[in-house]
Amino acid sequence: MTTNLLQDYPDLKDLYVQNERMTREFDHSEDDSIKFIGKGTFGDVFKAKHLIDQKEYAIKTIVIGEKSVKRVKKTVREVYDMTIRELKVWAKLNCDHFTQYRSSWLKAEHKDKELVLTVYIQMDLCWFTLEDGIRKMRQHFDRPVNQFLPTLGYYMASELLIEILEGIDYLHSLTPPIIHRDIKPKNILIKGSPYGRFIKLADFGLATEHLKESMTHTQNNGTDKYIPPEVRLSRCYGTKADMYSIGVTVNELFNFALHSPEPEDDNYMRITKLNETLVDGFPSKRPSCADTLKTRHLWHIPYRAITHTNNGTELQVI
Template sequence: TVSDQKSNFFDENFQTLSHIGRGGFGEVYHVRHSIVGQEYAVKMVKFLDTYDGHKRQEILKEVQNLVKLRSDFVVNYRNLWLEHNLLYIQMDFYTQNLQTIIDNKHIVFGRQPEEPMKVYEYFISCEILKELLECVKYLHDSCPPVIHRDLKPSNVLISQNSNNNRFLKFCDFGSATFHNMTITSMSHTSNVGSAQYMAPEVYQSRYSIKVDIYSLGLYPIGRPVVEYSTTTTSGQSADESLLKMIRN
């Protein structure tokens, strides 16, 4: 594994706390800086001399995207170094992701998973959806537009220190690509991303930025919202209120 090939710089400056998981081409670790004590996430990616130019460019694309997309909508990139055929990507560390929120919020709000949400949980779910759409809009409004292509809930990080009243950040841009907006549906690599959240057209290799919207539509936070059928004080249905919030 890549963890068996750690560089001298890494060993001298960081203490590994835990293995977070796999992302894109490599493995991600929760680490602590040995001197300042700050915690980070470090992604280790094999970068072998035997890789051809295309393979190397595919690996470097994630870093290029992180540098280009510096904002409150994307995980903060800190540093990059190459040593002993390993590429290291240092980023800010976040303790939670959206998958853990989805798995546990029914417990926090004291309901069974099959039960509809009450008003406070419904409101928070609307806020989560609103932030998700803002993150996607930021990617798609970039020049050129960026298609993430792997927007599963575990790739949405939760920041506990809010900037501009925002808490969600996208991560893992190893599958992301640029899109030419002058072409409605241009040719991209097929079968990219996690199958559970993949739009059907991704299998056919001709698709647009809309595939990211499709992925968000499959998030489990959306399904209980649809089941929540009570009306608001203004007489609007829950679905109508949600649509109004998104449009505003």
């Protein structure tokens, strides 16, 4: 019946539909039912246990409806092709820096006489987002928003920043480079691994390959707060656009305001100095991921440089 539905749409009839896959492959019992866990840039994310391997996965759904695509002056097929193209960019990133793509499939149905396609994307389930992690750090160290963290908190933030930079540097060093275009704490996930890493970059819905320096991209793409000036105002931008988004993320990760008074804390003097270059309005003045990693000794605290006090809650540089 589903195949006949798409047969009525000449530009979609070649698509392969698996309407029953969620029902057949994932546990719908009362204890292990599919649960909503969050919202991504283009769809909702659910947690579900696979019936065969009994592992829990994150399932992202991207809904493409006839009415919604008309508002952006595109066809259902054009939006579907864009979704799959961006999905392919992510799926080939078989690396520990990113949430791992496992599978995807398509569902087609009519809702209120409207054709609706739903793309399901199965990926590894992580513990929580960096946004959640930042909130947990503030609570643990009893710090309000935009108040410097103690030394242990700074150490934790600097460790996480290194992993974020390593993941983005991997994207930027590919041939051709990939621009993520939606870096923010909500799209950075936390999960431990056998390799000692915690950061998993996610949500590649806006990711694009940067084939050449003269290449233009979609203007004003991303989440408003994290959009660099060149993306907001122009279609000409490159990998340095991601560095601006990292800079805004650094403000939140290290818990300080962009234009805070100059700190007396030596560590925060270093990270705020770095941050000023990351959020520079001119892309050419921002450091690359590779350059920022090369200067990590200027802003990162190694674990051996801190020691517990007697009560075990505060640390000091030694």
